[in-house]
Amino acid sequence: MEDQRKYWFVFISGCVLLKKEGESYSVPLQEEAPAPIQAWTYVQELPELNGHECRAFSVSSPPEAMRNGELESVGLRASYNCLPREFYDMAGKGAELLYWDSNTKFCGVCGAPMKPSTVISKKCTHCGKEIWPQVSPAIIVRIRRNDTPENPENEKILLVHARNFRSDYYGLVAGFVETGETLEQCVEREVWEETHLKVKNVRYFGSQPWPYPCGIMIGFTADYESGEVKIQQEELSKSGWFGRKDMPAIPGKMSIARKLIDDWLGHACVDEQQK
Numbered sequence: 001m002e003d004q005r006k007y008w009f010v011f012i013s014g015c016v017l018l019k020k021e022g023e024s025y026s027v028p029l030q031e032e033a034p035a036p037i038q039a040w041t042y043v044q045e046l047p048e049l050n051g052h053e054c055r056a057f058s059v060s061s062p063p064e065a066m067r068n069g070e071l072e073s074v075g076l077r078a079s080y081n082c083l084p085r086e087f088y089d090m091a092g093k094g095a096e097l098l099y100w101d102s103n104t105k106f107c108g109v110c111g112a113p114m115k116p117s118t119v120i121s122k123k124c125t126h127c128g129k130e131i132w133p134q135v136s137p138a139i140i141v142r143i144r145r146n147d148t149p150e151n152p153e154n155e156k157i158l159l160v161h162a163r164n165f166r167s168d169y170y171g172l173v174a175g176f177v178e179t180g181e182t183l184e185q186c187v188e189r190e191v192w193e194e195t196h197l198k199v200k201n202v203r204y205f206g207s208q209p210w211p212y213p214c215g216i217m218i219g220f221t222a223d224y225e226s227g228e229v230k231i232q233q234e235e236l237s238k239s240g241w242f243g244r245k246d247m248p249a250i251p252g253k254m255s256i257a258r259k260l261i262d263d264w265l266g267h268a269c270v271d272e273q274q275k
């Protein structure tokens with residue numbers, strides 16, 4: 001008998017439903033969906049994982065399996081800490097596609113209903129307009145400064161606290177890419193707008209899908225060129241230049257912000273392989 005089990009990524013108000021056995025969590029792997037699929041439920045097909053098909057869908061009320069304790073709802077961000085990396089990534093992809101589906105029920109051109117065309121595209125039932133999921137790119141940048149280059153240990157990086165951070169830690173300057181600008185121009189503009197600094201040597205570092213709800217973070221490094229920090233009050237509440245020995249609270253391991261900071265601190269990054 002062929003193994004017909006699928007991985008089911010079921011979402012309920014921003015959380016993913018996971019199977020809890022002892023202290024470990026996993027994505028339900030079974031033939032039938034672990035929650036009822038209604039006639040109107042949109043079920044998203046996802047790429048295979050470990051030889052099993054994957055599906056994602058949302059429910060609006062807790063299914064039986066959640067009420068009886070078989071499944072537990074875990075925030076998508078928090079699931080980073082309890083799922084292997086490829087499952088966390090797939091949950092993010094599923095969440096993004098479900099978000100896209102729920103926000104594109106009708107055609108932006110003529111207003112008629114949209115119908116799935118391929119696994120990741122839709123077509124208007126009236127005018128034929130075709131759409132694909134949209135990703136919103138944002139940059140994030142680590143800025144180095146050393147006023148005494150002969151003493152490398154005096155090097156510092158700029159950390160900021162954004163008003164929308166969930167707790168009292170410091171992160172990096174970040175912002176959405178605007179239409180018509182390069183990523184490097186975006187880095188320079190965001191740094192200028194948020195801190196009134198000029199930077200140079202803008203270099204690509206790495207990127208990370210950011211499914212909250214549909215972004216991608218593109219990490220850069222840069223060097224301080226000129227100016228004194230004057231923070232944009234609407235977005236940031238505080239900032240500072242921090243040395244390796246006086247780091248404040250910094251973002252969690254899941255974020256590229258943390259990878260950029262760890263890279264500078266010289267820590268070995270806790271990376272994909274390890275999770």
Ligand SMILES: [Zn+2]
Pocket residue numbers: 107108109110111112124125126127128129
């Ligand atoms: Zn249309």
